[in-house]
Amino acid sequence: MTVLIALALLVVFSGGAYLLGRRRAVALAGGRSASLHSLPGYHGTWVALWAGVPAALIIIIFAVFGARIEDAALRAEVPAAVAQLSDERQEVFWSDAGAMARGEAQSEITYEGELKTAFDAKAAEGRRIGVIGLVSVLALSGVLALCGVLLAFPRLSRDFRARNRVEGWTGILLIACSTLAVLTTLGIVMSLAWESFRFFQSVPPLDFLLGTSWDPQIAMRSDQVAAVGAFGAVPLFAGTFLIMLIAMAVAAPIGLYSAIYLSEYAGPATRSIVKPLLEILAGVPTVVYGFFAALTVGPTFRAFFNWIGGFLVGGPMDRLGQYLETVQNQMALTAGVVMGIMLIPFVSSLSDDILNAVPQSLRDGSYAMGATKSETVKKVILPAALPGVAGALMLAVSRAIGETMIVTMAAGLQAKLTANPLDTVTTVTVQIVTLLTGDQEFDSPKTLAAFGLGLTLFVVTLVLNIAALAIVRKYREQYD
């Protein structure tokens, strides 16, 4: 809260610095802004940047790291009474003292005797450290802001290249943003890799990658000393790819054909209605598709297959009939088909943009040769748009692999190694969810398995994307 107020004050101060710099520049120009190297606004912006940015950086760094620094300062000296406690009790003491210092303590904190004295002393010290930290940071940022203005302001002159300086600041800002994005991604990958490493210390990587049995629940039962969870990820990846294939079998042709209809056949009036409708469809939350799958599509498929089975029982295909009669609501087919329907607007919207980007001159050339629309689409437009369409399909594949909710609701949770679309399967993402939801300790192989799965999924998706990019680039070189 104090930090927010400080930042708001800083913005006001910078605004003042802007006006000051601008007015100074106008005065320097003597009424003719063309006599300046840079427009007055640039002078103002430059002064404002010096006033605001260094001070803001200090405040932000304090907001992020301040609590940790204060905590370290508080623990620098350990009272004798506390040193006698066990490690866990010490930890509790320090966090209680910190909470008390910040005024966030619950009322039931009670210490007695020497500990009570130490606790009160430390709480008071914590309060003192907090005040000192806040005041010193506020003072430092105030001084920085003032110094910024005092240093920047005298440099303004007619020939001062404020425009180029502001350009430099803009560059720094953009680099900072992209660096932040890259570093965040890097951090996620690193933590994924580290936790996976811990997982692979308890489960051999080969057992994980090549094992065909997935049953992490057993590992939780610590009373069974001999029981070791089965962490073979093959059934999960098989389930993921089975559902992805079904989804793409639905989404790729329907999405692509509707894109072709929209971009080549539909008139402007139809297009202006259908395209936004498709885009609205793309905004339906996946959980809605999920209960659509679980409540409507699943029972319908089940009824259909049971009905077919009824005809086959007793005939030459008796065994198939008996199997079909036992088909349940939850199956890979349901999840795959509904996921495919979810991906249709995604594929068609992207492909439509890509088909529209094919130059009109190619269409004209084909029509002028006496080709019909469908011949033109098949022989000229699709080959020309192939790199982009392949990219759109790969994006859809990535989404299908990452999709969780529909599968959770429609495909079941049982990890089975099967290629039968009528069976229940589970996917990598669904297992990650079930491993990490609920009260969990984050040091058992069971929860760490989630990181192993996450890392493997990340690598698989990355390889898929790189392969797709390579294919796309190959065609680009040939045809563009």
Add this chain to the structure above:
Amino acid sequence: MVALMTVQPPLIRTAAPHSHHPVNLDAPKIVVRDVSVFYGAKQALDSVSIDVPGKAVTAFIGPSGCGKSTFLRCINRMNDTIPGCRVEGAVEIDGEDVNARSVDPVILRAKVGMVFQKPNPFPKSIFENVAYGPRIHGLASGKSELEGIVEASLKKAGLWAEVSDRLNAPGTSLSGGQQQRLVIARAIAVSPEVILMDEPCSALDPIATARIEELIDELRQQYCIVIVTHSMAQAARVSQRTAFFHMGRLIEAGSTEEIFTNPRESRTQDYITGRIG
């Protein structure tokens, strides 16, 4: 003479090249009467009437936006592909109205080839670019016949010597001038009777332009060629007949020599001498 004037059978029925009918060489190949074109409410052409002779090059000249390209696109009904475009009046090729219900625009366009301003080879190999038309119209009964058509077309377009050793290279790997000759070869491959060219040299350098102009001069022995051009010098070099368009109207048409040396209309005079346009 009477024998030559017999009524011809309709031509625009099949994409196959027909054996030559007794065509009166003096009769115009394309007869246009009172053609007006509208893009929505905007009128682009206002009752244009002109006769275009066969086996000759006719040039359409005029300032930008005068309707000459729009008019060119009426001849092979390419305006059909533009939403909101309406064509009135009659365009007859060998006595047959191209806008008649019985005429399939797809077949018509095989008979009336078109070359565009910017070279637009398809994203396919050189061979496949030229083979495109014969394939979709089923003009070749076998691979060797198709290869024959491709070779003959590339030779006619003066490109064979340059590409015969790399027919499988992408068409887009050629230079601009070569691409434009490839596109001309593609158009020739379906044995059209008329070739429409919409500013075919405006995206090319002078050397490539000279090459295309030479080619046009050779092609006029076999085809009726209509060329739209910005360059009056080009019109003077390649055409036998010239038509001048201005503000959606056909101002004047006649032999190229006459138009350039002794125009009847003052606006033509002004355009040729550079005072308008």
